Amino acid sequence: MEYIRHINRRLHEEHQATLALWGRLEASLSAGKPDSALMRSAAASLAEEIDRHFAFEEAELFPRLAAAGEGDVAGLLAEEHVVIRAAAKDFIALAKTDPADPRLKPLGLELAERLVAHVQKEEMSMLPALEDLLDEQADEELTTGYVSS
Amino acid sequence: MFGNVARSRLLPMSLPFRYFGAAVLFHVAAWALLLPVAGEFADFQAGLGPVFAALHLLTLGVLAMAAIGATLQLLPIATRQPVRSIGAAKLLWWLLASGTLVFACGAELYLPRLMAAGAVAVTIAFAIYAFLLARNLLGARGLPVVVAHGWAAFACLIALAATGIALVAYYEHGIALDHSAFRAAHLVLAAYGFMGLLAFGLSTFLLPMLAVAPSPASRISYVTLGLGVAAITLGSLGWRLPGALLGLCAALLHIYSMERSLRARLRSPLGPAFLLIRVSWACLALSLVAAILMELGHAPARAGLLFCLLLIPGWLLTFLLGVLQRIVPFLASVHASKASGGTPLISALTPVRLLAAHRILHLGALAALLAAVFFEQEILARAGAAAGLAGALAYAAFFAFVVLKVRNHGIHPPHQPAPA
Numbered sequence: 001m002e003y004i005r006h007i008n009r010r011l012h013e014e015h016q017a018t019l020a021l022w023g024r025l026e027a028s029l030s031a032g033k034p035d036s037a038l039m040r041s042a043a044a045s046l047a048e049e050i051d052r053h054f055a056f057e058e059a060e061l062f063p064r065l066a067a068a069g070e071g072d073v074a075g076l077l078a079e080e081h082v083v084i085r086a087a088a089k090d091f092i093a094l095a096k097t098d099p100a101d102p103r104l105k106p107l108g109l110e111l112a113e114r115l116v117a118h119v120q121k122e123e124m125s126m127l128p129a130l131e132d133l134l135d136e137q138a139d140e141e142l143t144t145g146y147v148s149s
Numbered sequence: 150m151f152g153n154v155a156r157s158r159l160l161p162m163s164l165p166f167r168y169f170g171a172a173v174l175f176h177v178a179a180w181a182l183l184l185p186v187a188g189e190f191a192d193f194q195a196g197l198g199p200v201f202a203a204l205h206l207l208t209l210g211v212l213a214m215a216a217i218g219a220t221l222q223l224l225p226i227a228t229r230q231p232v233r234s235i236g237a238a239k240l241l242w243w244l245l246a247s248g249t250l251v252f253a254c255g256a257e258l259y260l261p262r263l264m265a266a267g268a269v270a271v272t273i274a275f276a277i278y279a280f281l282l283a284r285n286l287l288g289a290r291g292l293p294v295v296v297a298h299g300w301a302a303f304a305c306l307i308a309l310a311a312t313g314i315a316l317v318a319y320y321e322h323g324i325a326l327d328h329s330a331f332r333a334a335h336l337v338l339a340a341y342g343f344m345g346l347l348a349f350g351l352s353t354f355l356l357p358m359l360a361v362a363p364s365p366a367s368r369i370s371y372v373t374l375g376l377g378v379a380a381i382t383l384g385s386l387g388w389r390l391p392g393a394l395l396g397l398c399a400a401l402l403h404i405y406s407m408e409r410s411l412r413a414r415l416r417s418p419l420g421p422a423f424l425l426i427r428v429s430w431a432c433l434a435l436s437l438v439a440a441i442l443m444e445l446g447h448a449p450a451r452a453g454l455l456f457c458l459l460l461i462p463g464w465l466l467t468f469l470l471g472v473l474q475r476i477v478p479f480l481a482s483v484h485a486s487k488a489s490g491g492t493p494l495i496s497a498l499t500p501v502r503l504l505a506a507h508r509i510l511h512l513g514a515l516a517a518l519l520a521a522v523f524f525e526q527e528i529l530a531r532a533g534a535a536a537g538l539a540g541a542l543a544y545a546a547f548f549a550f551v552v553l554k555v556r557n558h559g560i561h562p563p564h565q566p567a568p569a
Contacts, residue, residue, distance in 0.1 A: 019361055019415040027417045072159045076483060083492045113494050116416060117482070120358055124226050125158065128291050132229060 005134050006143040008127045014053055015119045021045055026112035029105050036099035039108070043095035046088050046111070054081050056146050057126075065126065068133050073125045080118045087111050158225040162484035164238055166552065168218020169477060171246050172469075173541075173548045175210025179203045180514075180538035182257065187534035188527040190518070193454060195332070197264075197320070202257035204461065209249040209271060212344055212465050215473060217241065217278055220299075220347060222480065224282070227354050228289035228296060237277050244274035261321040268317040275310050279303060294370045298350020301378050305342025308385070309335060334385040340460050341396060342381045345433075348468055349373065349403055356407060356426070359475050362414035365406035373402045393440035400437055404430045421508060425471030428512060432463030454522045462515055462537075470511060470544065474504055477551050485555045493554070500550045503543055510540030 003009045025042045028035045058078060065074040091107045134142070182203040183190065193200045221238055225231050232238055252267025254260075282303050289296040312335040318324045319331070349370075357364045376399035384392030407430075411419065436459035442448040443456065478498035485493045517533030520526065 016415065023361070023416040030418070070158070076159075080492050110494065113496055114492070116361060117479070117492075117495055120361070120479075121483070124358060128226075128229050132290060 003127060003131060005131055005139045007134070007139055007146060008130055010143060010146060011053070011057075012123070012127060014049070015123060018045070018049060018115055019119055022112045022115050025108055029108050029112075034100065034105060034108075039095045039099040039104060042108070043092045047092050050085055050088055052149060054085070056149060057081075057122075060142055060145070061126065061130065064133055065129060068129065070125070070129050073121075073129070077118070077122060077126060080114070080121070084111070084114050084118060087114065158229070158231050159483065160222050160225075160232060160235070160238075162480070162555075164235065165218045165222040165480060166477075167239075167242050168214050168221070169473060170548065170552075171242070172211045172215035172218070172473075173545045175206050175214060175249065176466075177538070177541040177545055178253075179206035179211065180534060180541045182206065182253075184531075184534040184538055187530040190530040190534070191451065191454070191522050191525050191527065197256050197259050197261070199257050202253040204457075205256060206249065206253045207461060207466065208339060209245070209252065212461075212469060213275075214245060214249070215469050216344060216347055217245070219472070219476065220282070220351070223351060223355060223476075224285050224295075224299065227292045227351075228285055228299075229291050230285045230288045233281055233284040237281060241274050241277040241281070244270045244277070248272075248274060261317070265317050265321045268313060272310050272314060275306060279306055282306075292354055294367050294374075295350045295354050297371065297374055298346050298353075301374060302343050302346040302350065305338045305346060305381065309338035309343055312338060312385075330387055333387070333389070336457075336460075337381055337384040337392070340465060341377070341384065344465050346374070346377060346381075348465070349377065352403075352407060355472065355476070357410050357414075359472075359479075360411050360414045360419055360423070361416040362410050362412075365410040369402060369406040373399050373406065376402065389440065390444040393437050393444060397434065397437040397441065400430075400433050404434065420475065421504065422471045422475045425467050425474075425508060425511070428515075429464050429468035429471060432459045432467060432515075436460040436464055449523065451522050451525070455519060458515070458519055458522065462518070467511065467515065470507070474499075474507075474544075474547065477548065481551045481555045498551050498554050500547055503547050503550065507540050507543040507547065510536045510543060514540055 003012060021042055025035075025038055028038060058081065062074040062078055065071070087107060087110055091104065091111055094101050094104050094107065180203075182199050186199045190200060195201075221232055248267045248270025250267070252264050252271060255263030255265070255267055282299060286296055286299045286303065289299075312331050315324075315326055315331055316328070316335060319326055319328055353365055353370050356362075376395050380392045380394075380396035380399055382392075383389075383395065411423075436456055439448060439452055439456040439459060443452050449455070478495045481498050482493050482495050485498075514533045514537035517529045517536060521529035521533055
């Protein structure tokens with residue numbers, strides 16, 4: 001889908017990057033060939049995503065969705081953030097200390113599945129809804145705020 | 150006309166799942182009805198009876214039922230429009246489920262009057278669906294390719310209901326009409342038109358989502374749609390050869406664009422459901438090749454039955470079973486998440502071995518029935534029907550597994566419609 005709103009394009013690009021990275025990680029873990037460098041890269045990316053991307057969505061986007069009658073979707077996505085955060089905390093800690101730790105495999109596979117499903121839901125429901133909800137001014141303010149965060 | 154607009158584009162779980170559940174049960178019933186008469190299957194020509202009843206359990210009870218359930222949930226996401234009436238969607242289900250059952254009983258018992266009563270209920274159900282579909286498409290925003298396919302499917306739905314009523318009137322009152330021409334038009338409008346175009350349109354949005362892949366190029370999708378509509382128009386008006394040729398071009402273009410999109414996916418495993426989807430695409434193309442050969446007079450004996458097998462269980466049913474085994478766990482996880490505070494993994498709602506057993510049985514049933522008709526072997530037809538029934542039971546077990554898992558997750562699906 002092609003987005004008109006800048007903030008949607010930005011979030012979509014980040015989703016694509018997340019899917020590509022975690023797709024590679026999932027493939028390496030499924031093949032039984034864990035890659036320490038990839039593991040560290042995924043952990044760093046995940047930490048950034050949670051700090052910035054998730055926080056932005058929770059502070060700026062989910063309330064707008066809820067106010068526009070899409071509270072079900074906003075609530076669902078927020079719940080998924082909670083679950084992903086909990087799994088990510090363990091994954092990031094383990095990947096920092098020992099990227100070869102065998103406990104990383106089930107955690108990594110779980111996170112890969114959760115992140116893919118989460119991105120699918122945001123791409124299917126949240127971004128199209130924002131296309132309708134945001135006007136040009138709100139889009140500009142959100143994009144500026146997000147880029148500078 | 151109907152009140153009770155859905156508050157959110159995410160419907161209560163009970164709504165799409167009642168359609169999927171009914172489709173799963175009708176799937177079992179269709180194979181169960183076929184099994185005792187499977188020996189006569191290879192000689193089936195036309196007319197009422199158990200094979201005809203099984204065919205309509207499949208087309209109305211499984212294909213239309215699941216397609217309506219899926220579009221009620223998926224179209225609002227694609228078009229950014231909520232379902233206009235939860236009450237109408239529920240009434241539609243009751244009419245379609247009961248009408249299909251009555252219609253199939255009438256066909257099985259050679260009672261055209263009973264069939265007519267079922268047909269009336271099904272026609273009213275289709276009218277309600279046409280209303281909901283049109284209201285959704287009229288206000289659609291976003292994904293114009295899906296919307297264009299939706300309008301084309303809508304037109305086919307109206308035409309197929311009209312030809313269906315005419316055929317029932319022929320059976321019940323003996324009204325004068327070119328029965329074989331109406332029957333052929335009804336088949337083309339239902340299978341390639343309504344169901345086929347919905348499948349093509351939703352595929353452009355749903356399959357890339359499931360595969361984590363980019364959407365196919367809109368330009369190709371519009372060309373495919375144009376070719377498809379021209380093919381359906383020609384085919385239903387009796388110009389079968391040009392219709393089948395154009396239809397084959399549309400099918401091959403659709404398969405090409407979807408495969409190109411899947412090749413660019415970001416997640417390497419496609420999942421075994423895509424085996425069924427790819428087999429269904431092959432059956433679609435082969436059904437049109439069979440139609441062309443029949444028109445050219447080069448088709449083998451019983452080609453009409455081979456054509457129907459490739460088209461209905463081969464293309465439409467196989468595609469539907471492939472897609473449903475992905476969207477049922479996906480939707481279930483969404484609803485399980487809502488009430489429990491924890492999100493179940495989709496993989497935890499996907500019984501891999503059960504679905505593998507279903508795949509083998511379903512594909513085995515399809516192959517056995519095709520071979521039975523081609524070689525005129527009763528034993529193969531019986532084996533095919535038995536495998537089909539076993540596969541349908543495995544699929545029903547999969548559906549029950551997902552529903553029970555969600556219930557055990559501690560959720561109580563919201564059955565009350567959301568306030569407008």
